Amino acid sequence: MSTLALTGGRVLRPDLTVDRADVLVDQETGEIGAIGPDLGDDADTVLDATDALVTPGFVNGHCHVAMTLLRGYADDKPLDAWLSEDIWPAEAELTPEAIEAGAELGLLEMVRAGITGFADMYFEMDRVADAVDRAGVRARLGHGVISVGKDHEDAREDAETGLEFARAFDGAADGRVRTAFMPHSLTTVSEAIYEEFVPKARDAGVPIHLHANETNDEVTPIVEEHGVRPLEYARELGLLEPGDFLAHGVHVDETEISLLAETGAGVIHCPASNMKLASGMAPVQALLDAGVTVGLGTDGAASNNDLSLLDEARDAAMIGKLAADDAAAVAAADVVEMATAGSAEAIGLPAGRLETGAPADLAVIDLSGPHLTPHHDLVSHLAYAAAASDVRHTVCDGRVLMRDRDVRTLDADRVRERAAAEAAALVERAES
Numbered sequence: 001m002s003t004l005a006l007t008g009g010r011v012l013r014p015d016l017t018v019d020r021a022d023v024l025v026d027q028e029t030g031e032i033g034a035i036g037p038d039l040g041d042d043a044d045t046v047l048d049a050t051d052a053l054v055t056p057g058f059v060n061g062h063c064h065v066a067m068t069l070l071r072g073y074a075d076d077k078p079l080d081a082w083l084s085e086d087i088w089p090a091e092a093e094l095t096p097e098a099i100e101a102g103a104e105l106g107l108l109e110m111v112r113a114g115i116t117g118f119a120d121m122y123f124e125m126d127r128v129a130d131a132v133d134r135a136g137v138r139a140r141l142g143h144g145v146i147s148v149g150k151d152h153e154d155a156r157e158d159a160e161t162g163l164e165f166a167r168a169f170d171g172a173a174d175g176r177v178r179t180a181f182m183p184h185s186l187t188t189v190s191e192a193i194y195e196e197f198v199p200k201a202r203d204a205g206v207p208i209h210l211h212a213n214e215t216n217d218e219v220t221p222i223v224e225e226h227g228v229r230p231l232e233y234a235r236e237l238g239l240l241e242p243g244d245f246l247a248h249g250v251h252v253d254e255t256e257i258s259l260l261a262e263t264g265a266g267v268i269h270c271p272a273s274n275m276k277l278a279s280g281m282a283p284v285q286a287l288l289d290a291g292v293t294v295g296l297g298t299d300g301a302a303s304n305n306d307l308s309l310l311d312e313a314r315d316a317a318m319i320g321k322l323a324a325d326d327a328a329a330v331a332a333a334d335v336v337e338m339a340t341a342g343s344a345e346a347i348g349l350p351a352g353r354l355e356t357g358a359p360a361d362l363a364v365i366d367l368s369g370p371h372l373t374p375h376h377d378l379v380s381h382l383a384y385a386a387a388a389s390d391v392r393h394t395v396c397d398g399r400v401l402m403r404d405r406d407v408r409t410l411d412a413d414r415v416r417e418r419a420a421a422e423a424a425a426l427v428e429r430a431e432s
């Protein structure tokens, strides 16, 4: 049995208390073998956690990882114009090679930020799955199905692509890759496609992930056309089963919040993207009070513009207080829970808690920075003061992905150079 020990630090427990303890990992099973004092003596590999906090790996519940290529390409525009004038024309020029390069860049960034699992909706997902395999993290992946701008046969073909990917790649990368059927949203995918493919996704045994209730512009047409709120329409289409999860949930009313709580479908809150695109403020405290499973996501890098769950946690707390008009709302513990166990539960990955027998997916946060001194409350630090650059080590499935800020699974220089070249070529094609 080969073992890994994280020694000399403090550990964030599932109840969000912190105590001094070592963590011993069985690298063959990828699980945590023990948490307690003096576990490092006989370990094969030791990671120093002195003056640091061992936390569950962060889980990015909603992303389009290859959009790192469009980071900083178009900013400061409303969602509709941003998509139609900048993002969609550029995405039309994406090649499989570009998507793989963008995915690797995003994965490099996420491993450095202590993210050990994520959900991703995009195109050429076999390339993304390969990059996930190399990077060593876990993921819930799906092809983004869109029917607007296509005739019905082309839309069916796109949905078939999504279904085939979900069937073929579920369990890939030694089980670290899981899949979902991912229709883009309720307004960009036709009713006929939902009617045909939701039952097929159920037969395939995969969950469904979509964008929902992101902007008011998306809610109004559904209410006008179908006479019900978007999530009532989603329920009629057979969506919102346990295991399903939606991104955003910004403009949800009380009926829809109850519907989410009743059905067990999760919500991935993406506060930075919602603020940047001025989409609105999700009623996060109301969702939590209703018992809805809420996770956190960065969304794509073009609307964030980074892939840090620590930034997202701070944003979630800040905007959650504003939305509730209550400084006690969306507290530090709430956002730390959302960034770890909440996201993991919503997207269905076995992660988010440090306890014996759990998968060894974890991050070690260096607490020595002046911005993390003194140490009154480390949960407060995670929510309000820590940054991605404070992450010292990242471990997933018992494997060391980053040691002393050096990513072991990806060649950082090569990944950055390749992504920069692909991004420059992409923009040139889009603008020529």
Ligand SMILES: [Zn+2]
Pocket: 062, 063, 064, 211, 247, 299, 300
């Ligand atoms: Zn999105």
